[in-house]
Amino acid sequence: xxxxxxxxxxxDMDGLIFDSERVVQRSWNRAGEVLGIPKMGEHIYHTIxxxxxxxxxxxxxxxxxxxxxxRFNELTRAxxxxxxxxxxxxxxxxxxxxxxx
Numbered sequence: 411x412x413x414x415x416x417x418x419x420x421x422d423m424d425g426l427i428f429d430s431e432r433v434v435q436r437s438w439n440r441a442g443e444v445l446g447i448p449k450m451g452e453h454i455y456h457t458i459x460x461x462x463x464x465x466x467x468x469x470x471x472x473x474x475x476x477x478x479x480x481r482f483n484e485l486t487r488a489x490x491x492x493x494x495x496x497x498x499x500x501x502x503x504x505x506x507x508x509x510x511x
Contacts, residue, residue: 428501431458433493434486441485447473 435451442450453472457465462483469477 428499430499433490433497433499436493437486437489440489441482444485445478445482 431454435454438454439449439451442448450473453469456472457468460468466477466479469479469482
């Protein structure tokens with residue numbers, strides 16, 4: 411059997427192949443509870459596409475000047491991993507059937 415040659419790779423998997431946005435939003439809400447910032451997850455819609463520097467600028471403007479970015483990142487990573495470990499992460503990738511199928 412001949413091996414197929416790889417002609418393309420997809421690297422942007424967050425939200426494209428894996429349905430991570432909802433898990434990220436939940437992790438932000440949980441981190442916000444710890445930090446005393448209610449409904450923190452609602453800010454996700456204002457920061458989609460931001461890099462970490464731009465996101466921190468947004469938080470320091472929209473939430474508070476002394477926003478604890480390092481602690482927030484630490485908490486959200488831990489909560490994200492906890493949610494994925496207990497519930498999994500949905501895959502959104504769908505491939506259409508081959509005409510040969």
